[in-house]
Amino acid sequence: MPARLPYLDRDQAPPEVQAVFDGLQKASGRVLNFYRLMAHHARSLPRFVQWYPTLREGPLDLGLRQLAYVRASQLNRCHYCVTHNSAAGRRAGVPQEKLDALPDYATSPLFSDVERLALRYAEEMTRAVQVDPDLVAALRQHLSPEAVVQLTLAVAAANFTNRFNEALGNELER
Numbered sequence: 001m002p003a004r005l006p007y008l009d010r011d012q013a014p015p016e017v018q019a020v021f022d023g024l025q026k027a028s029g030r031v032l033n034f035y036r037l038m039a040h041h042a043r044s045l046p047r048f049v050q051w052y053p054t055l056r057e058g059p060l061d062l063g064l065r066q067l068a069y070v071r072a073s074q075l076n077r078c079h080y081c082v083t084h085n086s087a088a089g090r091r092a093g094v095p096q097e098k099l100d101a102l103p104d105y106a107t108s109p110l111f112s113d114v115e116r117l118a119l120r121y122a123e124e125m126t127r128a129v130q131v132d133p134d135l136v137a138a139l140r141q142h143l144s145p146e147a148v149v150q151l152t153l154a155v156a157a158a159n160f161t162n163r164f165n166e167a168l169g170n171e172l173e174r
Contacts, residue, residue, distance in 0.1 A: 004169045007036035017042045020049050030173065034080070034161065037168050055157055060143070060150040062092040067115060068122040068151060069158040071102050075126045078162035080170050085158070114142040118151055125155045 010021045010031070017039045024031045038045045056062060066089030073081035086099050101108045105119045117139050124131045139148055164170075 002169060003033070003037065003171055005037055005040060007033055008039040013039050014042045017045055020046050024049070033170050033173055034165060037170055052157065055150065055154050058146055058150040060147040063089065063094045064115060064118050065151065065154045066092050066094055067102065068118050068155050070099060071119050071122045072126045072155050072158035073162050074102060075123060076159065076162035076166065078166050080165045080172055081158065081162050083172055117142065121151065122155045126159055
């Protein structure tokens with residue numbers, strides 16, 4: 001299915017978006033379709049690009065963050081986010097075998113207790129929004145309050161980006 005809106009190129013965007021595109025191009029060598037769609041709302045893109053990387057900053061293990069992000073994306077059936085965030089997980093040291101086993105995390109010996117808790121948390125946030133208070137208490141046995149908030153923000157961001165991409169029919173870059 002093609003995207004439901006056209007992807008904006010740099011020359012089609014206002015100056016503030018062109019500057020963001022230039023920064024993304026310099027940092028990663030490309031501008032993802034996600035940003036090319038978000039550029040239609042020029043006021044949001046610069047703020048999102050400034051905020052989103054801060055979700056990686058803090059005490060939460062980056063691999064654990066990526067596992068939770070990918071699991072939420074799997075539940076939302078967002079192929080775009082699963083693909084990009086699985087790659088980010090591999091760059092963070094998550095083995096492909098573990099990414100492949102995510103649907104069976106509850107019984108797979110590949111996952112630690114804290115990973116199982118974080119993945120259950122991602123599932124509850126994604127499926128039900130409401131999270132069992134006992135689950136939060138169990139996470140607190142392993143994670144600081146800041147890390148729990150960082151995990152919550154990561155899963156919330158996953159659900160945001162999943163819904164954005166799916167609603168607009170975003171396609172993987174070629």
